[in-house]
Amino acid sequence: MRDLIFVGYIALIMLMAFKRPFLFTLVYAYVDIVSPQRLSYFLLNSVPLSLILFALAFLGFMIGDDKKDVRVSPRWFLLILLLGYCGYTTTVAAEPVAALEKWNWVWKALVFASFLPLTLRTKLRIEATILTMALCASALIVTGGIKTAAGGGGYGSLVILIDDNSGLFEGSIISCVAITIIPLILWLAKHGTVFKPDWKVRLYAAALIFACLLIPVGTQARTGIVCIAVLGILLLRYARYRMLYLSAVALVAVAAIPFLPSSFTDRADTIKNYKADESASTRIAVWAWTWEYVKEHPMGGGFDVYRQNRIRYDMAQKENPDESAPVDAPAVKEVVDQGRAFHSSYFEMLGEQGFPGLIMWLIIHLGGVWRMEVITRLYRKRDRPDEAWVAPLATALQNSQIVYLVGSLFVGIAFQTFFYMLIALQISLDTYLARRRREAAWRPIKSQRMRQAEISA
Numbered sequence: 353m354r355d356l357i358f359v360g361y362i363a364l365i366m367l368m369a370f371k372r373p374f375l376f377t378l379v380y381a382y383v384d385i386v387s388p389q390r391l392s393y394f395l396l397n398s399v400p401l402s403l404i405l406f407a408l409a410f411l412g413f414m415i416g417d418d419k420k421d422v423r424v425s426p427r428w429f430l431l432i433l434l435l436g437y438c439g440y441t442t443t444v445a446a447e448p449v450a451a452l453e454k455w456n457w458v459w460k461a462l463v464f465a466s467f468l469p470l471t472l473r474t475k476l477r478i479e480a481t482i483l484t485m486a487l488c489a490s491a492l493i494v495t496g497g498i499k500t501a502a503g504g505g506g507y508g509s510l511v512i513l514i515d516d517n518s519g520l521f522e523g524s525i526i527s528c529v530a531i532t533i534i535p536l537i538l539w540l541a542k543h544g545t546v547f548k549p550d551w552k553v554r555l556y557a558a559a560l561i562f563a564c565l566l567i568p569v570g571t572q573a574r575t576g577i578v579c580i581a582v583l584g585i586l587l588l589r590y591a592r593y594r595m596l597y598l599s600a601v602a603l604v605a606v607a608a609i610p611f612l613p614s615s616f617t618d619r620a621d622t623i624k625n626y627k628a629d630e631s632a633s634t635r636i637a638v639w640a641w642t643w644e645y646v647k648e649h650p651m652g653g654g655f656d657v658y659r660q661n662r663i664r665y666d667m668a669q670k671e672n673p674d675e676s677a678p679v680d681a682p683a684v685k686e687v688v689d690q691g692r693a694f695h696s697s698y699f700e701m702l703g704e705q706g707f708p709g710l711i712m713w714l715i716i717h718l719g720g721v722w723r724m725e726v727i728t729r730l731y732r733k734r735d736r737p738d739e740a741w742v743a744p745l746a747t748a749l750q751n752s753q754i755v756y757l758v759g760s761l762f763v764g765i766a767f768q769t770f771f772y773m774l775i776a777l778q779i780s781l782d783t784y785l786a787r788r789r790r791e792a793a794w795r796p797i798k799s800q801r802m803r804q805a806e807i808s809a
Contacts, residue, residue, distance in 0.1 A: 373412025445654025527576030
């Protein structure tokens, strides 16, 4: 029955998309974020749904879109270059079978991110994509938030739609995504036009933001805790009454502590006691191994090269006065492990794609932070009503980017499609505004030439 509902829903939207081909792009984004084929028992997971939808989206762009407004930026060319470089490292990967398996979904993420700026050539399309991303992510976030509020959850045990620990269904990843989209939700609630920002939209936005904040509690992912702190600092920059904002945040934090499960506070405490936490100690050891590996292989080892690591480190014993321990018990214990994942996007890029891949990746992301700052400063003081949405959107995309860059320090999400959609939105906004400024600059010149032609006639 569930399969029939999914098939009927997607078929209905696809029928609408044949009249408005851009909808194929939004349907692809929905399939990529929600992954209905993974929720299906048979019908959807038996066909290459993503490939079919992307082909339809591309055909719709080629046949139905006006190409004269298409613009690209230097970061767009870097995306293409990164795609080609990742393809090359896959052919010489140290773990060829595992590398090919990861490449099968990485290339789709990079190709779609490269395709989006070509078709997001209007403000309405940019907004529609942001709205689709927020609503699709909310399908997972609201589910997790309800379960958390009902007393469910726990590290590695919060089931979101399906019992799966990969992609956006993994605790640390969905925690990072949940906090990352909060600035975009705030922008939609104030400047959205698809759904007018009335009290119903604002109420749903507030409830969705609350659910986003509950996700790190339900998953007990330390990444989410760090992301919340970073977002709080970023929002302080534009707070009109900063002392009132800080007081409100402190009050909410203190009031929330009694309602947090002890397992959550215990896990959060390991952020400062990382030397006694095996997970954190393992990550540090893997990062050290990655650095040594790349010094010998500057071009990286290809996807999933972490499978070759062999690590050994000393971990501090946890101090617990309630437990009796032998007097001569060692202060540290030796831990031996192998094949542990990077647990950091930075070291993921460094280990898999080497210094060239890491440099390209950093330019793509840090370039987005810089360009959004440029746009914010350029449009913040403009008083035209039709441009009031620009600076807030650039700020929201910048804040989302910074939250991702900090969160990705502790989780390997260097190639997650959701965050490449953010990059595509930044490029699209940048090129769209550049085109509008160019048209505005040429308009007086064209008018003057027309007047001169009329006089001459």
